[in-house]
Amino acid sequence: MSTPTREPYRPVYHFTPPANWLNDPNGMVYFQGEYHLFYQYHPGSTLWGPMHWGHAVTTDLVHWRHLPVALYPDELGAIFSGSAVIDWHNTAGFGPETMVAIYTHDIPNAQDQCLATSHDAGRTWEKYAYNPVVLNTIPLRDFRDPKVFWYASNPDVDPAAGHWVLLLVAGDVVLFYTSPDLKQWTQSGSFGAGAGAKGGVWETPELLHLAVDGGAERRWLLVVAVGDGAIAGGSGVQYFVGDFDGHVFTSDNPNDTVLWADYGADFYAPQAWNDPPDDRRIWLAWMSNWAYARETPTTAFRGAMTIPREVALTRTPAGIRLVQRPVVELAMLRSASWRLAPGNIAPPAPGEPSPEQTDRRYPEALECKVTFQCAAAITAQRCGIRFCYAEGVYLEAGIDLARGALFVDRTQVWEVPEHPTLAVVQTAPLASAGDMHHLHIFLDRSSVEVFAGGGQVVITDQIFPRSDDRAPDVTVQLFADGEGVRLVEGVIYALEPAAG
Numbered sequence: 001m002s003t004p005t006r007e008p009y010r011p012v013y014h015f016t017p018p019a020n021w022l023n024d025p026n027g028m029v030y031f032q033g034e035y036h037l038f039y040q041y042h043p044g045s046t047l048w049g050p051m052h053w054g055h056a057v058t059t060d061l062v063h064w065r066h067l068p069v070a071l072y073p074d075e076l077g078a079i080f081s082g083s084a085v086i087d088w089h090n091t092a093g094f095g096p097e098t099m100v101a102i103y104t105h106d107i108p109n110a111q112d113q114c115l116a117t118s119h120d121a122g123r124t125w126e127k128y129a130y131n132p133v134v135l136n137t138i139p140l141r142d143f144r145d146p147k148v149f150w151y152a153s154n155p156d157v158d159p160a161a162g163h164w165v166l167l168l169v170a171g172d173v174v175l176f177y178t179s180p181d182l183k184q185w186t187q188s189g190s191f192g193a194g195a196g197a198k199g200g201v202w203e204t205p206e207l208l209h210l211a212v213d214g215g216a217e218r219r220w221l222l223v224v225a226v227g228d229g230a231i232a233g234g235s236g237v238q239y240f241v242g243d244f245d246g247h248v249f250t251s252d253n254p255n256d257t258v259l260w261a262d263y264g265a266d267f268y269a270p271q272a273w274n275d276p277p278d279d280r281r282i283w284l285a286w287m288s289n290w291a292y293a294r295e296t297p298t299t300a301f302r303g304a305m306t307i308p309r310e311v312a313l314t315r316t317p318a319g320i321r322l323v324q325r326p327v328v329e330l331a332m333l334r335s336a337s338w339r340l341a342p343g344n345i346a347p348p349a350p351g352e353p354s355p356e357q358t359d360r361r362y363p364e365a366l367e368c369k370v371t372f373q374c375a376a377a378i379t380a381q382r383c384g385i386r387f388c389y390a391e392g393v394y395l396e397a398g399i400d401l402a403r404g405a406l407f408v409d410r411t412q413v414w415e416v417p418e419h420p421t422l423a424v425v426q427t428a429p430l431a432s433a434g435d436m437h438h439l440h441i442f443l444d445r446s447s448v449e450v451f452a453g454g455g456q457v458v459i460t461d462q463i464f465p466r467s468d469d470r471a472p473d474v475t476v477q478l479f480a481d482g483e484g485v486r487l488v489e490g491v492i493y494a495l496e497p498a499a500g
Contacts, residue, residue: 009298009446009464012365013333013498014287015064015305017054020046022303023286023293024145024204024269026053027070027084027101027122030276033059036122037284037305038070038101040081046302047294051078051106055122061282061308061329062498070125071101071116076132080104080111081145081204084122085182085274088150089160092182095119100182102166104144105132111143112136113168115182134185140171145204148182149274151246165246169202174224176248189248191222195255197238199229204269207244208281210313212320219252219313219320220244223261225269227290232265232426234291241313241320253319261322263428264408264460265289266447267306282327284308287447287460292419297464298446306460307442307449314456316431323455326442333495334367340490345372345383345480361473363494368441370478370490374401375435378484382407387443388475389413389465397450397459398479399430399437406430406439406452406459413465428457436488442495443474 027038034057041054053071071079082103099118112132116125136143152162166177173192177185206223222240230236242251270285309324384398396409406428414423440451
């Protein structure tokens with residue numbers, strides 16, 4: 001199966017399904033040289049419906065190969081989100097190096113957790129005869145999205161000594177289970193009562209053990225998607241930093257500390273690959289928002305994934321925080337490049353629009369890296385980069401110098417009129433970096449991902465700049481609304497297609 005590349009709003013280099021509906025990434029696992037991406041998929045419509053697991057693989061995190069649907073609904077229900085592992089030590093008795101999918105079976109008013117196995121690197125699957133393996137014993141329907149991984153008691157001495165860990169969400173808490181064999185599970189604890197954002201149901205948990213600033217210190221990162229009430233409106237993703245003893249997670253922060261993984265409106269349900277090579281922790285997320293996901297103006301498909309991002313932790317004055325950086329493999333998509341001339345960014349004359357600092361058209365799929373320097377006697381309150389599609393149709397990303405914030409203004413590239421409240425300026429608090437500000441931006445036909453603060457702050461947003469007769473290029477402008485901003489360096493790369 002291949003993905004068309006010329007449909008309106010079909011991304012050039014972000015992952016999309018060949019056709020129809022896509023949402024959460026599932027079953028992320030690395031095996032035999034392939035990164036497997038399973039995902040929530042409705043093959044019969046561009047609207048959400050009975051969930052299947054779609055399937056694709058990549059060897060380089062950039063170029064994808066679509067494979068047939070992996071898991072179909074059955075008499076136990078639709079196939080909701082979950083994860084996949086390689087049973088390296090044959091703990092379940094399915095055979096050495098069996099790939100095991102652990103997923104939620106969904107029927108009206110009930111959700112349970114089930115298994116399926118593959119002996120051919122995920123190409124074909126057999127569901128476990130004794131499903132379900134984790135029954136819902138609580139009075140809540142929302143009991144889903146298992147994340148499973150092997151917890152080694154002493155990984156440096158004996159990686160085979162340990163147990164399986166499963167975490168899932170139940171309402172707005174995370175429940176933890178342990179198992180010796182993937183089949184028999186015992187609840188070991190819970191987390192979340194009174195903690196974090198509670199605006200909507202919790203979904204798709206993730207738990208990662210990460211180094212702090214690349215050193216010997218390591219902490220655990222617990223990530224939970226929130227169905228509503230997130231920082232940018234609608235759905236979003238929060239995280240907690242703390243400790244995990246193999247049975248239960250404890251947070252380093254007070255219950256009222258709310259940390260957001262992304263300050264844009266379109267980052268949801270991130271999942272990291274299990275068993276990554278070189279211990280790199282890499283994830284991607286569904287690039288949409290439940291507030292309007294069913295109404296975005298695409299045609300043959302609906303739904304895309306973010307670019308893959310490498311995740312880590314860093315120590316800040318406020319505590320240990322998440323860092324996300326685009327994977328370095330994306331550089332292989334770069335084709336043409338343009339260096340921007342350093343110099344002062346002139347503010348507009350009174351009553352005049354901001355002058356173009358870059359007077360040329362670029363392809364619509366770009367990577368941009370710019371560094372601004374602010375003088376001591378600065379009068380500008382905002383500076384950044386503007387992508388212009390047509391007169392009055394533009395996207396802005398930059399620094400709100402007065403507020404110390406990163407911002408993305410998509411109000412002029414947002415054509416989903418049913419949700420005007422989400423056509424707003426997205427902002428994110430940005431820790432002081434002295435007089436230098438670095439932006440790393442990935443622009444595609446229908447999205448923008450902006451990284452700042454060395455990856456501590458990210459804004460991900462969908463954009464829909466026009467629905468008919470869309471030009472295949474953009475004008476790029478640098479802007480400042482006052483004196484004192486200088487471009488230190490800047491480069492723009494055209495990115496080649498990465499469709500399957």
